[in-house]
Amino acid sequence: xxxxxxxxxxxxxxxxxxxxxxxxxxxxxxxxxxxxxxxxxxxxxxxxxxxxxxxxxxxxxxxxxxxxxxxxxxxxxxxxxxxxxxxxxxxxxxxxxxxxxxxxxxxxxxxxxxxxxxxxxxxxxxxxxxxxxxxxxxxxxxxxxxxxxxxxxxxxxxxxxxxxxxxxxxxxxxxxxxxxxxxxxxxxxxxxxxxxxxxxxxxxxxxxxxxxxxxxxxxxxxxxxxxxxxxxxxxxxxxxxxxxxxxxxxxxxxxxx
Amino acid sequence: xxxxxxxxxxxxxxxxxxxxxxxxxxxxxxxxxxxxxxxxxxxxxxxxxxxxxxxxxxxxxxxxxxxxxxxxxxxxxxxxxxxxxxxxxxxxxxxxxxxxxxxxxxxxxxxxxxxxxxxxxxxxxxxxxxxxxxxxxxxxxxxxxxxxxxxxxxxxxxxxxxxxxxxxxxxxxxxxxxxxxxxxxxxxxxxxxxxxxxxxxxxxxxxxxxxxxxxxxxxxxxxxxxxxxxxxxxxxxxxxxxxxxxxxxxxxxxxxx
Numbered sequence: 001x002x003x004x005x006x007x008x009x010x011x012x013x014x015x016x017x018x019x020x021x022x023x024x025x026x027x028x029x030x031x032x033x034x035x036x037x038x039x040x041x042x043x044x045x046x047x048x049x050x051x052x053x054x055x056x057x058x059x060x061x062x063x064x065x066x067x068x069x070x071x072x073x074x075x076x077x078x079x080x081x082x083x084x085x086x087x088x089x090x091x092x093x094x095x096x097x098x099x100x101x102x103x104x105x106x107x108x109x110x111x112x113x114x115x116x117x118x119x120x121x122x123x124x125x126x127x128x129x130x131x132x133x134x135x136x137x138x139x140x141x142x143x144x145x146x147x148x149x150x151x152x153x154x155x156x157x158x159x160x161x162x163x164x165x166x167x168x169x170x171x172x173x174x175x176x177x178x179x180x181x182x183x184x185x186x187x188x189x190x191x192x193x194x195x196x197x198x199x200x201x202x203x204x205x206x207x208x209x210x211x212x213x214x215x216x217x218x219x220x221x222x223x224x225x226x227x228x229x230x231x232x233x234x235x236x237x238x239x240x241x242x243x244x245x246x247x248x249x250x251x252x253x254x255x256x257x
Numbered sequence: 258x259x260x261x262x263x264x265x266x267x268x269x270x271x272x273x274x275x276x277x278x279x280x281x282x283x284x285x286x287x288x289x290x291x292x293x294x295x296x297x298x299x300x301x302x303x304x305x306x307x308x309x310x311x312x313x314x315x316x317x318x319x320x321x322x323x324x325x326x327x328x329x330x331x332x333x334x335x336x337x338x339x340x341x342x343x344x345x346x347x348x349x350x351x352x353x354x355x356x357x358x359x360x361x362x363x364x365x366x367x368x369x370x371x372x373x374x375x376x377x378x379x380x381x382x383x384x385x386x387x388x389x390x391x392x393x394x395x396x397x398x399x400x401x402x403x404x405x406x407x408x409x410x411x412x413x414x415x416x417x418x419x420x421x422x423x424x425x426x427x428x429x430x431x432x433x434x435x436x437x438x439x440x441x442x443x444x445x446x447x448x449x450x451x452x453x454x455x456x457x458x459x460x461x462x463x464x465x466x467x468x469x470x471x472x473x474x475x476x477x478x479x480x481x482x483x484x485x486x487x488x489x490x491x492x493x494x495x496x497x498x499x500x501x502x503x504x505x506x507x508x509x510x511x512x513x514x
Contacts, residue, residue: 004268006265006266006267006268007265007266007473007476007477008263008264008265008266009263009264009265009266009473010263011261011263102512102513106512108512115428116427116428125462126455127455128455166462166464169426169465170373170427170506170511170512170513170514171372171373171505171506171511171513171514172435172465172468172504172505172506173445173463173465173503173504173505173506174444174445174446174463174464174465174466174468174504175462175463175464175465176464176465176468176469176472177469178429187431188430188431189431191479198383198384198385205382205423205432206430206431206432207423207431207432207433207475207479208426208429208430208431208432208433209431209476211429211431211433211472212433212434212472212473212475212476213476215433215468215469215472215473216264216266216469216472216473216476218464218469219264219466219469219470219473219492220264222448222464235476246430247429247430247431248428248429248430249427249428249429249430254427254428255359255363255365255427256359256427256428256513257427257428
């Protein structure tokens with residue numbers, strides 16, 4: 001068996017500020033070219049949620065938002081040194097949520113997609129404008145598919161696409177990048193039925209491959225730098241059309257809801 | 258600024274079955290050589306927990322374990338199609354735990370280290386012998402330090418070491434590799450006080466860098482293959498002696514205990 005090539009994590013530089021309506025696939029191709037990178041067959045393109053939200057105009061001006069009484073109450077309750085909340089921001093978070101999971105001291109919600117995360121992914125960083133915040137894409141799997149299909153057309157290469165965001169975790173400090181949308185790559189790889197190195201069957205071993213890919217890309221996506229797009233090369237995978245929402249643990253199985 | 262080299266994920270092949278008392282650093286160097294890899298200054302070596310546990314003789318023969326009544330009861334309670342539990346295994350899990358967090362249908366515990374995970378990391382896969390199970394290393398940070406120091410002596414290169422295990426997550430299906438021990442690399446990178454691309458201060462942005470590195474290495478560590486050691490190259494980091502236990506969220510801050 002030939003030695004597999006090392007997996008590479010290649011940040012795409014030269015990505016300009018993204019505006020609503022921008023053609024992301026064309027911008028990414030131009031940026032890759034400027035970075036002396038070319039897309040290769042089976043590359044995995046990991047895109048930070050923020051540029052998707054910008055291109056899809058999921059930006060909201062807080063001055064246009066009138067908070068409900070519930071938002072005002074929640075903002076007051078979550079008020080502390082670490083995260084003083086603007087009631088208008090809380091209002092947006094509630095609108096993006098189907099359920100509040102914890103409301104103090106951090107607002108943990110279940111988004112309309114089903115993701116459980118802080119603040120429904122509503123975020124103020126890396127955005128131009130004092131009162132502008134970004135919402136998560138409405139359907140990140142559909143966004144990933146659209147970009148993968150456009151790249152196939154433009155490059156004739158099959159490129160898998162993952163849309164990532166940084167999520168916190170219970171029990172562990174710090175954020176890590178996870179997949180909130182994907183196309184072309186299996187979100188989960190089920191090893192049940194396969195055997196370990198000693199021939200014992202592997203039980204209950206489903207690997208969250210798309211999340212590990214997102215985390216790997218995160219290594220090349222420091223928050224403070226303009227690298228919202230990363231190529232992962234030489235990772236072997238089977239093509240898939242399963243959405244990243246498959247990663248969401250079904251409610252009846254979830255011990256921590 | 259020169260273009261940074263792409264981050265590479267390099268699995269080390271040719272690692273033999275590890276036995277108690279084995280000199281892991283020497284074995285890793287020999288295996289790397291056979292894989293035509295050499296350790297470079299500032300490489301990050303990610304090691305699957307299993308080989309550490311084997312070398313430190315954290316292997317237990319279940320036939321030597323007499324389960325307590327509590328273990329027998331918990332085994333009966335957690336009995337289902339997905340994970341039929343051996344009361345002796347449950348006994349070991351209880352001995353490795355300071356607290357049971359959930360007992361049905363999966364045993365989620367807080368280990369003596371403070372990690373919250375399924376089955377206290379007690380595991381039967383990738384181990385020779387019908388009734389042999391492995392426990393997590395007693396002090397994975399100390400194990401990582403010992404290996405890093407031995408590698409420094411042997412190679413005169415500063416190599417950071419991460420010990421990884423696959424953990425499940427609330428809310429999201431599938432396992433991902435996380436850091437349970439580290440030396441030489443910061444477990445968390447605190448970006449608070451830095452500014453985003455638009456000059457806004459970044460709030461509450463602590464990245465779990467060691468976990469992202471472990472997840473990235475996981476891409477080159479499929480469970481069924483003998484690749485328990487992976488080098489990550491060209492990832493820029495500041496040297497650190499902070500332990501991976503720093504990633505454990507302090508109890509008063511934890512909303513999901």
